[in-house]
Amino acid sequence: MTATPRYAEDYLPGQVFNVGSHAFSAAEIIAFSSEWDPHPFHINEEAARQTMFGGLIASGWHTALVMMRMMHQGGFLSLETSIGSPGHEELKWLRPVRPGELLRGQVVVNSVRISKSRPEMGFVNNTATLTNPSGEVVYSLTSNAIIKTRAG
Amino acid sequence: MTATPRYAEDYLPGQVFNVGSHAFSAAEIIAFSSEWDPHPFHINEEAARQTMFGGLIASGWHTALVMMRMMHQGGFLSLETSIGSPGHEELKWLRPVRPGELLRGQVVVNSVRISKSRPEMGFVNNTATLTNPSGEVVYSLTSNAIIKTRAG
Numbered sequence: 001m002t003a004t005p006r007y008a009e010d011y012l013p014g015q016v017f018n019v020g021s022h023a024f025s026a027a028e029i030i031a032f033s034s035e036w037d038p039h040p041f042h043i044n045e046e047a048a049r050q051t052m053f054g055g056l057i058a059s060g061w062h063t064a065l066v067m068m069r070m071m072h073q074g075g076f077l078s079l080e081t082s083i084g085s086p087g088h089e090e091l092k093w094l095r096p097v098r099p100g101e102l103l104r105g106q107v108v109v110n111s112v113r114i115s116k117s118r119p120e121m122g123f124v125n126n127t128a129t130l131t132n133p134s135g136e137v138v139y140s141l142t143s144n145a146i147i148k149t150r151a152g
Numbered sequence: 153m154t155a156t157p158r159y160a161e162d163y164l165p166g167q168v169f170n171v172g173s174h175a176f177s178a179a180e181i182i183a184f185s186s187e188w189d190p191h192p193f194h195i196n197e198e199a200a201r202q203t204m205f206g207g208l209i210a211s212g213w214h215t216a217l218v219m220m221r222m223m224h225q226g227g228f229l230s231l232e233t234s235i236g237s238p239g240h241e242e243l244k245w246l247r248p249v250r251p252g253e254l255l256r257g258q259v260v261v262n263s264v265r266i267s268k269s270r271p272e273m274g275f276v277n278n279t280a281t282l283t284n285p286s287g288e289v290v291y292s293l294t295s296n297a298i299i300k301t302r303a304g
Contacts, residue, residue, distance in 0.1 A: 036217045038224060040231060052235065060237065061220055065188045065213055072190060079192060083204065085212065085245065092239035 005080035008122025008147040011109050019074025019105040019128075022066050024058050026099040033059045053096050060093040063103075063139045067128050070105040076126075083121060083146040090142040097138050103130040110142070120152035157232035160274025160299040163261050171226025171257040174218050174282075176210050178251040185211045205248050212245040215255075215291045219280050222257040228278075233300040235273065242294040249290050255282040262294070272304030 026045065033042030037059040040047035048056040071077050097103065110125040123144045130139040178197065185194030189211040192199035200208040223229050249255065262277040275296045282291040 035221075037220050038231065039234060039236060041236075060239075061213070061217055064216075068189050068213055069187075079190065082191060084191060084193075087212075087242070087244035087246075088240065090239070091243060093237065094239075 005078040006075075006147070007081055007152075008112060008114060008124060008149045011112050011122075011124045011147070013109055013111050015109040017074060017076045017107040017109075019070040019076055019107055021102050021104045022070070022130075023102045024062070024066075024097060024099055026056055029056055029058045029062065029099060032062045037061055055098060057096040057098055060139070063093065063097050063130065064091070064141065066103070067105060067130055067139060067141065071107060071128060074105060074107075076107045076128075077145065081148040081152075083148060085143050085145055088141060088143040089125075090140070092140045093138070094140060095132070095136055095138040097130075097132070101132050103132055103138065105130055114149055120149055122147050122149050157230040158227075158299070159233050159304075160264060160266060160276060160301045163264050163274075163276045163299065165261055165263050167261040169226060169228045169259040169261075171222040171228055171259055171280075173254050173256045174222070175254045176214070176218075176249060176251055178208055181208055181210045181214065181251060184214045189213055207250060209248040209250055212291070215245065215249050215282065216243070216293065218255070219257060219282055219291060219293060223259060223280060226257060226259075228259045228280075229297065233304075235298040235300060237295050237297055240293060240295040241277075242292070244292045245290070246292060247284065247288055247290040249282075249284070253284050255284055255290065257282055266301055272301055274299050274301050 030043050041051045041053045042059045045056050107128045114122045124147050125144050127142045129137045132138050182195050193203045193205045194211045197208050259280045266274045276299050277296050279294045281289050284290050
């Protein structure tokens with residue numbers, strides 16, 4: 001949450017938000033995936049070693065949620081103005097995410113468009129990424145955030 | 153989980169899997185979203201009534217996870233052969249999901265391709281949907297599942 005609400009007009013193409021960092025623990029990966037996405041390589045260290053991943057990796061959905069939370073907590077979205085999203089253009093799980101890796105989150109504004117038919121809302125197209133300590137992007141999501149305008 | 157593992161060659165274009173159903177409770181929506189996606193319309197019934205949604209709705213990420221779990225539990229994926237996914241072609245949150253609505257999950261196989269360079273794996277392109285009691289699709293995800301072949 002930001003101190004002052006950020007309206008659609010306040011987002012600028014090219015603007016970069018560094019929204020925080022997160023390192024998954026093995027316990028966190030196992031607990032989440034056991035509930036939602038119980039692939040052996042997400043829920044059992046021993047079984048994971050026998051797979052092509054060679055060890056435990058986070059569920060891609062878990063990674064997506066951590067990014068979502070960073071977008072809230074890291075100042076990209078304001079609770080007062082964010083109305084959600086109709087979905088994604090592109091979601092990529094580019095590399096396995098392993099326990100202990102510190103992932104840094106960044107959001108870049110691609111474009112901002114105020115709706116002609118509904119001038120109280122704008123579409124902030126953005127690309128959110130998580131980058132590992134080797135500088136590799138592990139997760140990338142391009143989507144439209146629907147954000148209230150000052151006219152809203 | 154299926155009784156017998158399903159390999160890439162076992163998926164057929166046009167094949168339909170009815171993978172189960174789920175109705176979100178208000179408490180479930182609030183608990184999940186408070187942790188991951190705290191928009192007012194996901195975490196507070198009173199605040200949600202003041203928004204354009206007119207009431208509490210599930211986080212789209214929560215909806216996506218319920219679909220993922222259905223794909224595991226409903227027999228579309230076999231834990232022995234499923235290797236995950238590189239991401240999505242298309243993810244759409246088409247309509248708000250409200251507490252108590254029974255959502256039915258379905259997965260349709262679009263195409264199956266065995267990798268030429270890595271014949272031990274195949275790409276099962278599929279579209280997964282959740283449909284509400286009015287027959288409206290509320291969520292749609294098109295993605296490639298990476299599945300082991302019998303050669304794997």
